[in-house]
Amino acid sequence: MLKAIFLDMDETLCATSLADKHAANELKLYVSDLYPQLNADMFLERYIAGVYKKLNDELPELLPLLTDELFFRQNLILVLFKEQGIELPFDAAVAVQACFDQSRMASFDFFPKMKETLVALRKSYQLVVITNGPVFSQHPKLAATEMQQYVDHIIVGGEEPEEKPALSIFEKALNLVNCKPEEVIHMGDSLAADIAGAKNAGIKSVWVDTQKDSDHQQLAMIEPDYIVSNPVDIQTIVAKLA
Incomplete structure (x- = not known):
């Protein structure tokens, strides 16, 4: 029974995938506006891959941070910006992550x-x-x-x-x-x-x-x-x- x-x-x-898509679109607008020198599409592709732990082998320096997911994602942003030659202050990475999180939750249902x-x-x-x-x-x-x-x-x-x-x-x-x-x-x-x-x-x-x-x-x-x-x-x- x-x-x-x-x-x-x-x-x-x-x-979840629809909320992720909405958040990615909002994040693209955000980083494109603030950082026109950034290849936003490349950043987003690698950011989403990193969030879903698909870059762990490629970026082993971030693995010790996985005990704190928020800190891990903020540092992931720093690394991905640096890949494109942009040195991002940590507080700016915090703002980028907040944009994604807030947009994601606004459409999560x-x-x-x-x-x-x-x-x-x-x-x-x-x-x-x-x-x-x-x-x-x-x-x-x-x-x-x-x-x-x-x-x-x-x-x-x-x-x-x-x-x-x-x-x-x-x-x-x-x-x-x-x-x-x-x-x-x-x-x-x-x-x-x-x-x-x-x-x-x-x-x-x-x-x-x-x-x-x-x-x-x-x-x-x-x-x-x-x-x-x-x-x-x-x-x-x-x-x-x-």
């Missing part, structure tokens, strides 16, 4: 009809958000959406010993709702973190297909129990299980 639903946040409940879906599901099931990511980025998102009004529990990976797909974070969620793995279903967009993690914990999984080629290449190795293209379709799956 289904008793609880575990849910990822980014690209599952909320349109649930997918259409997701709030209504959570309200409906919560009438019958306990809901737990399990989101990977640092406190610096995840807590503002949770505040912007007032997530605590729509779910029973929230687990932020950056506050835990391990993030998804680690068994420990799913076990914590199971303990919070006092459920066995077979009494829960987990929905998320990451095959590696959400689906593999849920399967390892003995929990049925729902994969949100965001149409990434790289994800579809993993499907042969990581197979979800259910696939949806619109996360609000979790209601249909839950109805079948009920």
Whole structure:
């Protein structure tokens, strides 16, 4: 019998990529205006890659700063400006990062009809958000959406010993709702973190297909129990299980 639903946040409940796109556009306008000598497109491409830790091998000098995500991103900005021959004062890097953060949160929101879906599901099931990511980025998102009004529990990976797909974070969620793995279903967009993690914990999984080629290449190795293209379709799956 289904008793609880575990849910990822980014690209599952909320349109993170749209907020990122809006913030990147605003940041491009900001740096282009203040620093006309900067190749803004190149800076943005590398900044976003750095934020998502895709430049870690290339910029090992920044790795010791990862314990403080905000400080890491501010120093990333300094390094990327320096790549283009611009020595940026630290307070200017602080302002650049603030522009991105403020623009991102101004447009961060649930997918259409997701709030209504959570309200409906919560009438019958306990809901737990399990989101990977640092406190610096995840807590503002949770505040912007007032997530605590729509779910029973929230687990932020950056506050835990391990993030998804680690068994420990799913076990914590199971303990919070006092459920066995077979009494829960987990929905998320990451095959590696959400689906593999849920399967390892003995929990049925729902994969949100965001149409990434790289994800579809993993499907042969990581197979979800259910696939949806619109996360609000979790209601249909839950109805079948009920």
